[in-house]
Amino acid sequence: MLEHLQKATGGALHLYGGYDEDDPAEVIPYREFPARILAYAEHFRRQGVGPGTRVLFPFETSAPVVLAFLALMQAGALPLSVKPLLLASPKPEYEAFLRRVAQEHAADRVLLTPGLATVDLPVTALTLPSTPPGTGLDVEGAQLRTPADDEPAFVQFSSGSTAFPKGIPVLHGRLRANLAMIARTDGRRPGERVSSWLPLYHDMGLVGGLLSCLFTDVDLLLSDPLSFLADCPGWWEQMGREQAVGTVIPNFAVDYSLKLLQAAGPERLEGLDLSRVRSIYLGSEPIDIPHLRAFSDLMAPAGLRRDVFMPCYGMAETVLLVSSRPPGSEIRVVDGPSGVPAISLGPPMPEFSLRLRGSDGKLCGERELGEIELAGGTLADGYLGTGRPLAGPDGFYRTGDTGFVDDGELFVTGRISDRIKVNGQSLFAVDFEQAIERLPFVSPGRTAVIQSDGRIVVLTALRREARADPEGCRTRLVEHLVSTLGVTVRPLDVHYLSSSQLLRTSSGKLRRRELAEQYAAGEFGRVD
Numbered sequence: 001m002l003e004h005l006q007k008a009t010g011g012a013l014h015l016y017g018g019y020d021e022d023d024p025a026e027v028i029p030y031r032e033f034p035a036r037i038l039a040y041a042e043h044f045r046r047q048g049v050g051p052g053t054r055v056l057f058p059f060e061t062s063a064p065v066v067l068a069f070l071a072l073m074q075a076g077a078l079p080l081s082v083k084p085l086l087l088a089s090p091k092p093e094y095e096a097f098l099r100r101v102a103q104e105h106a107a108d109r110v111l112l113t114p115g116l117a118t119v120d121l122p123v124t125a126l127t128l129p130s131t132p133p134g135t136g137l138d139v140e141g142a143q144l145r146t147p148a149d150d151e152p153a154f155v156q157f158s159s160g161s162t163a164f165p166k167g168i169p170v171l172h173g174r175l176r177a178n179l180a181m182i183a184r185t186d187g188r189r190p191g192e193r194v195s196s197w198l199p200l201y202h203d204m205g206l207v208g209g210l211l212s213c214l215f216t217d218v219d220l221l222l223s224d225p226l227s228f229l230a231d232c233p234g235w236w237e238q239m240g241r242e243q244a245v246g247t248v249i250p251n252f253a254v255d256y257s258l259k260l261l262q263a264a265g266p267e268r269l270e271g272l273d274l275s276r277v278r279s280i281y282l283g284s285e286p287i288d289i290p291h292l293r294a295f296s297d298l299m300a301p302a303g304l305r306r307d308v309f310m311p312c313y314g315m316a317e318t319v320l321l322v323s324s325r326p327p328g329s330e331i332r333v334v335d336g337p338s339g340v341p342a343i344s345l346g347p348p349m350p351e352f353s354l355r356l357r358g359s360d361g362k363l364c365g366e367r368e369l370g371e372i373e374l375a376g377g378t379l380a381d382g383y384l385g386t387g388r389p390l391a392g393p394d395g396f397y398r399t400g401d402t403g404f405v406d407d408g409e410l411f412v413t414g415r416i417s418d419r420i421k422v423n424g425q426s427l428f429a430v431d432f433e434q435a436i437e438r439l440p441f442v443s444p445g446r447t448a449v450i451q452s453d454g455r456i457v458v459l460t461a462l463r464r465e466a467r468a469d470p471e472g473c474r475t476r477l478v479e480h481l482v483s484t485l486g487v488t489v490r491p492l493d494v495h496y497l498s499s500s501q502l503l504r505t506s507s508g509k510l511r512r513r514e515l516a517e518q519y520a521a522g523e524f525g526r527v528d
Contacts, residue, residue: 281324452520
């Protein structure tokens with residue numbers, strides 16, 4: 001990774017605080033990165049950082065923090081990329097999170113980012129430079145090292161949807177290999193521009209957004225998640241204005257963009273030109289197929305082609321990418337083994353071996369539902385600090401995801417832990433959640449479906465205008481599930497909650513196991 005920055009010629013990091021056309025970006029050409037990284041690395045060495053030093057790294061979106069991340073790798077230290085203190089997050093809970101990560105992974109230091117100024121730190125603080133160093137150094141003479149393939153580059157963490165996040169050491173060689181997969185999949189070229197607002201502590205934001213651009217000498221238009229949430233239409237306008245050719249987003253961004261752009265009216269799309277966009281990686285969570293189609297229809301007048309969307313599959317355990325639909329090919333949707341439509345996530349990268357195993361322990365054939373198992377490619381050796389290999393004796397890693405293969409392409413249907421068997425069918429919590437959230441009276445992104453004592457339980461939040469008729473909404477919801485999935489849910493098992501009661505991971509995934517435990521313990525009070 002570092003050696004690619006050494007060769008950079010024309011690319012640059014463009015850091016935005018918002019999407020107003022009159023608000024200029026902070027621009028740092030990649031050719032200046034080596035000098036700045038070396039200056040940051042020297043600043044950290046003076047504080048006792050050296051090869052092997054483990055640094056808790058709350059990855060805020062700023063130029064100093066990005067440079068600090070690269071500088072720690074230059075110094076041979078090991079950054080542990082964790083979520084920063086998020087807006088409105090309880091400080092005691094975050095402090096407990098940092099303490100646990102530091103204790104479980106023997107962290108020596110924690111990077112003192114601006115967001116941690118009032119946080120009780122579990123280990124010694126590592127300070128950022130008081131003034132940005134490196135600008136006056138010899139740019140041409142700055143020489144970054146080339147780390148060995150088997151040297152750890154950084155640690156990223158699993159989503160934590162079913163347990164406390166697990167640390168995955170990313171080796172430099174596997175990082176290079178996965179970044180090469182991304183580059184060849186979307187065909188990016190130096191001089192082009194890619195936009196990202198994803199959090200940098202998440203594998204999609206860090207590897208798919210930041211590092212893939214540094215690796216390929218492609219301009220990165222970088223903003224933070226709050227900017228996107230505050231002005232989602234402005235982000236799409238900036239994509240067009242700056243002639244970005246691609247981005248990487250979760251399904252949430254499609255749902256959110258559809259809602260806000262529909263509400264803004266057609267005049268907000270006037271003059272928007274997205275005809276240069278060539279590739280939009282779409283991953284991290286199940287894709288709502290009707291919403292994707294509706295969004296494609298909405299954005300077609302702006303020149304956004306349907307074939308730019310690239311549904312993909314990946315995970316922190318493989319650095320990132322495992323499979324993806326190539327750009328320029330039509331999105332393929334088929335009925336899965338249970339009859340529910342599923343979207344193709346493309347063929348697996350040839351570096352991986354992929355197979356599926358059924359609940360009976362036998363390997364699956366074409367279109368048979370099973371757990372996805374992976375071997376080879378950029379799969380990690382194991383989780384940090386466990387001493388146990390990630391893969392089994394035969395070299396395959398059980399992902400916990402279920403799906404099927406059709407004509408060589410992968411279709412993911414959900415998590416094993418979220419499987420709901422009804423009348424011999426294998427449905428998944430997300431099938432119910434997506435169906436429910438198409439109802440006009442349900443708040444988008446505010447539904448979780450769990451099983452308790454064999455019953456299907458719906459936890460959802462109503463839109464404000466629908467709360468006057470909770471029983472009517474409950475009846476319509478039950479009827480809707482019968483008509484769409486052929487499943488009957490008892491009205492008594494439909495519960496209305498406040499949105500804050502639906503637990504999520506730092507990357508936004510529902511923590512269904514914890515929700516089921518809370519429901520079984522009677523911790524949810526009805527708000528209807």
